[in-house]
Amino acid sequence: MICTAQERRLPARHVGVHALARPPNNPAHRGIELQPFHAGLETGAPRSVLARERARIACAMLADCRFCAHDCGVNRLAGENGLCHAGAEARFFCAQTEVSDELELIPTFAVALSGCDLRCDFCITGASSWNPRAGAGFDARAMAVKAKAALQNGARTTMVLGGEPTIHLPAALEFVSLLPETARLVWKTNAHGSAPARELLNGMFDVWLADFKFGNDACAQRLAKVSDYVRVVEENLLWASEHSELIVRHLLMPGHVECCWQPVAEWLAAELPGVKVNLRTGFWPAWQAARHPELRGTVSTPESARAVDLAQRLGLNLVP
Amino acid sequence: MKKHRSKKDCALPGKNQVSELLILPDGQILVHNLTPLFAGLLRKLNPDDEQISSRVTRHLSLHP
Numbered sequence: 178m179i180c181t182a183q184e185r186r187l188p189a190r191h192v193g194v195h196a197l198a199r200p201p202n203n204p205a206h207r208g209i210e211l212q213p214f215h216a217g218l219e220t221g222a223p224r225s226v227l228a229r230e231r232a233r234i235a236c237a238m239l240a241d242c243r244f245c246a247h248d249c250g251v252n253r254l255a256g257e258n259g260l261c262h263a264g265a266e267a268r269f270f271c272a273q274t275e276v277s278d279e280l281e282l283i284p285t286f287a288v289a290l291s292g293c294d295l296r297c298d299f300c301i302t303g304a305s306s307w308n309p310r311a312g313a314g315f316d317a318r319a320m321a322v323k324a325k326a327a328l329q330n331g332a333r334t335t336m337v338l339g340g341e342p343t344i345h346l347p348a349a350l351e352f353v354s355l356l357p358e359t360a361r362l363v364w365k366t367n368a369h370g371s372a373p374a375r376e377l378l379n380g381m382f383d384v385w386l387a388d389f390k391f392g393n394d395a396c397a398q399r400l401a402k403v404s405d406y407v408r409v410v411e412e413n414l415l416w417a418s419e420h421s422e423l424i425v426r427h428l429l430m431p432g433h434v435e436c437c438w439q440p441v442a443e444w445l446a447a448e449l450p451g452v453k454v455n456l457r458t459g460f461w462p463a464w465q466a467a468r469h470p471e472l473r474g475t476v477s478t479p480e481s482a483r484a485v486d487l488a489q490r491l492g493l494n495l496v497p
Numbered sequence: 498m499k500k501h502r503s504k505k506d507c508a509l510p511g512k513n514q515v516s517e518l519l520i521l522p523d524g525q526i527l528v529h530n531l532t533p534l535f536a537g538l539l540r541k542l543n544p545d546d547e548q549i550s551s552r553v554t555r556h557l558s559l560h561p
Contacts, residue, residue, distance in 0.1 A: 274513065274533060275530055275532055275533075280551060284554050331554065424531045475527070
């Protein structure tokens with residue numbers, strides 16, 4: 178699917194999901210006149226059919242992009258760029274079968290879309306994640322052929338990630354529309370999406386694999402240049418836990434056990450008891466991590482032990 | 498002369514399988530984007546490593 182300005186001419190009823198998150202008189206809304214419309218989203222139609230419809234909706238929403246919580250409102254169809262700098266066309270920088278994710282998900286055919294709405298200095302794929310023009314153009318049909326071949330060869334799941342896939346909802350949804358109904362799909366996200374994005378994603382992916390990277394807004398601002406991080410992520414995680422399977426990931430960062438992991442762990446224990454948590458201790462000082470003195474090395478053994486001990490004391494459901 | 502790669506060349510999606518390793522001074526190996534094939538290779542290096550063994554699948558030739 179190629180998203181063009183013509184998509185903006187869709188009947189208003191097709192973009193009703195957009196209205197769910199914003200009052201109709203909001204002056205920031207420069208998009209299409211919206212009306213509540215749920216029929217296409219609640220008919221119980223096959224996932225592929227819903228995904229195809231929602232891909233069209235998502236294309237139209239590029240004219241007033243609010244897929245992530247940055248809420249830029251730029252017209253990506255007209256070449257405007259928001260904080261992620263992504264245009265209307267999705268690209269990808271990696272697509273292969275991998276076994277480095279959670280054991281219950283592997284082998285997974287993982288498709289990494291270029292570009293991201295966060296700017297984590299320690300991003301292990303920073304060059305491609307920060308650059309939405311990295312890699313090659315994303316052809317959903319060709320990628321679906323590869324995904325189906327991988328599933329036939331023993332891959333257990335298909336994973337869509339980034340960068341951050343939320344900024345490429347039209348492409349991701351079109352990809353879903355071309356996959357078998359029975360395929361187990363994983364949405365790997367930074368959990369910084371918006372309510373309208375979540376509405377489009379509802380029922381599309383079996384598993385949300387979501388990061389909870391920072392335990393406080395100060396670290397989020399300093400390391401990833403994002404504000405209001407904790408509230409947004411918590412909102413997304415609560416939603417995901419109600420609408421799909423959820424696995425929460427926390428990448429333990431050196432020097433951030435008390436300020437980041439501890440509040441994350443305590444919140445998960447209190448608000449999402451029993452949720453699967455993958456505490457990843459293999460921090461890799463990649464990309465621009467060296468800008469921050471504490472991120473110039475790996476996590477020490479005592480730090481790692483302290484983090485695991487905290488998780489166990491709080492009764493978190495740690496998964497490998 | 499050094500050959501400069503354009504941004505478009507920074508990845509070869511669909512052509513190459515990519516795993517990345519970081520070998521630490523204490524002998525630990527961190528892996529990113531571990532493919533089935535590479536997991537099999539790492540297990541040969543240390544058959545006793547449970548973390549790697551658990552990620553080796555019977556389908557070592559997954560090349561979509």
